[in-house]
Amino acid sequence: MASAPDMGLPLFYNQLEPLSSVAHGDWRARRVEAAPFFATAHAVPLTVEEFGLAQRHYPIVFSVGDNPVPLALMGLNEGVNVFVDDEGKLTQEVYVPAYVRRYPFMLARLRPEAEELSLCFDPTSDVLGAYEDGEPLFEGGQPAAATQEVLNFCEQFEQAGQRTAAFMKELADHKLLIDGEVSIQPDGADQPFIYRGFQMVSEDRLREMRGDILRKLVQSGLLGLVYGHLFSLTLIREIFGRQVQLGRVPGATPTLAA
Secondary structure, three states: OOOOOOOOOOOOOOOOEEOOOOOOOOOEEOOOOOOHHHOOOOEEEOOHHHHHHHOOOOOEEEOOOOOOOEEEEOOOOOOOOOOEOOOOOEOOOOOOOHHHHHOOEEEEOOOOOOOOOEEEEOOOOOOEEOOOOOEEOEEOOEEOHHHHHHHHHHHHHHHHHHHHHHHHHHHHHOOOEEEOOEEEOOOOOOOOEEEOOOEEEOHHHHHOOOHHHHHHHHHHOHHHHHHHHHHHHHHHHHHHHHHHHHOOOOOOOOOOOO
């Protein structure tokens, strides 16, 4: 899931700069209670390790395209997150995906041909800077304890990303993903709201799988992840209901575009 600074940047990141004791030796990381970048995020990448917690709060779907990834749906429409206010502050207790928690840091290759990943950050974030308050990033020219914790977290995230990629390959190899569609007919509405633009596991194809393949999926733990995804889909209507309460439902038939 790492992206090179000179290539396309992932969700939330505007720029990437390597963290350096020379350039950032006196910088600190401040604690913030709100994440403005999160306020309009309706779909956030997940790793397979997070399915167990995320499925209690969010529908888990898969993106479209050649390299789909798991996504936690915070809203059903572009720019809508029903779990935070306009400033990006949580309005209820929910699990916050690791992808969100690692910002503004990430591991990235400084050059396309490089094999090693370096700890980088988004310099447009106001979390880091030459502040008087906050946790120091370096002490005596060496990474401080807080920076080492961030590095360990990002390394664990990369490892989880590799296991997630293996899970997605299994889904692709067994042709379990299909185009998803959800139709919601609110009371008093003339037409249903139809959401597309995502993928989901086909229960029909799952039932038709050979017993020996299913047994392998059970033994590897992948089948549990699949059912975690399927069970979470019931939350789509709950997300829609929250959008109705917030007045964030579009007037025309929308597309989810996850």
